[in-house]
Amino acid sequence: MKLTAMSKQLYYEDVATGSEISPLTKQPTTRQLVMWAGVSGDYNPIHYDKDFALDRGLPGVIVQGQLIGCFLGQLMTDWIGEQGILRKLSCSYKGMNFPGEALICKGKVNKKYIKDSQHYVECSLWVENPKGEKTVSGRAIVILPSSG
């Protein structure tokens, strides 16, 4: 696997309220769902056994919510760079996602402030499926370095 070097460091001063975070597209395969089951210990067959999922009234195997939560985690760690700290990440799973679908992770800056000499940025996050539906929504609080 090719590891990519981190992008340029983001500073508190670079961020403006209302600005968008560069989106991250993930396209989980059933193989990835199985890998996630292995590392997370979530062996619910609705995520890898199609017959089981159909029997439970689902349209097919579905992507684990927690895996998509990790995609939102990556959206933030990619954005904040090595010097940034992800302090808080919350995700609310609203709709089902299916393997093979391109999931676009997006975010927007809501607020920035300095507290106890730390530089905080609050963002709202969401995931869009190919139909443009927001299947996961979330929030994040990060601490960024200051260039000033």
Added chain:
Amino acid sequence: MVDKPLITEELMAKIGMEGKPREYEVERGMIKRFAQAIDDQNPLWQDEEYARKSKYGNIIAPPTFIAAIGFEQFMEETLALASFTTILHGKTELECYQPIRPKEIITVTTKITDIRQRQGKAGKVVFITFATTYKNQKQELVAKCQQMVIGY
């Protein structure tokens, strides 16, 4: 027709009670496998040479790694006291105070904070909320996680 109860009284009695703490040793291989599973190619999680030169001095785990520690054992215990056909994740709220590093011993303690039952169109739906704290071998709080799962 009367719906069969989905959860036992024993599970209801666990609300507000802290579970037995469990210890997990973090290995470098676990962190790499986790990063591969989520397909996150950030070199901080996987490239030792790169990570050595970073401010962390070694590879660290992605912040979301924490939610996978101890989840399996907690769910096993909980589901043994329930009879759900399907269980889904509803919400996750993670607070990170320190990065997780290889060789750390993480003590995980989980408490069920709330169980609610609602009558849905196709039967009863149960919402279980639980809060987990993660401490390292120095007894420092490294993370907290609140999760909600939906069973029916």
